Amino acid sequence: MRTEFLRPIDGLHLAEEYRALLRPGESEAGANGAVHRLPRFFYEIGSWEEAHEIRLAPHFTLAELMLVDCREARLLLSQFPHYVPCAILLLARFLEDFRREVDAPVFISANGGYRSPAHQIGGARSIHAWGTAANIYRVGDTFLNDVKSIGKYGAIAASLSPAVFVRPFGLERGQTNDHLHIDLGFASLIPRECSDAS
Secondary structure: OEOOOOEEEEHHHOOHHHHHHHOOOOEEEOOOOOEEEOOOEEEEEOOHHHHHHOEEEOOEEHHHHOOOOOOOOHHHHHOOOEEEEOOHHHHHHHHHHHHHHHOOOEEEOOOOOOOOOOOOOOHHHOHHHHOOEEEEEEEOOEEOOOHHHHHHHHHHHHHOOOOOEEOOEOOOOOOEOOOEEEEOOOOOOOOOOOOOOO
16 A cells, blocks of 8 residues: 555644535534534645555555545635545445455446535535545446346445445435445544544
8 A cells, every 4th residue: 555645634723714614523413313523634635646646455546535526615626735534544445345355346436435524415414524435336347227236236345344334226315226335434533643632
């Protein structure tokens, strides 16, 4: 793994314009009423070149897990530095285990990895804001867009850990029909060099 570019940052020390978008450590109530604290600690990424060079796991670069489109907040989309929650390391490790199990390349969709709380898809209620969720649109040569493929690869992902949640196939809220959604829950990671004392 190549991680020497990773610089941990306490989100509470970011400039106000970034804090307003990333909302470090703030509480957010989900659709079911459960309250979770948004990530407070981030890695600061200086450029897309860095993001492509940072290998979080043997087969996954940081760039693959932070690619978003124009629905992201302008400041977080168009200029650097970018900030990604430290728990993205946990996601990359799980994706590497999943790739090994399926023995094929795994492709993450745009907006399918980390999205900030300011992103127009889901916002702070989306587990993607924790950096612990991925939307996989293809495994090897198989596009995940039907009940059979999503069911097959979802079962494999779920078998790897009891912490893994897989959305079922379907058109209803909380289901998916054009990708495999997996997540590790509302996990946070505090780097050794950081303190979570207020």
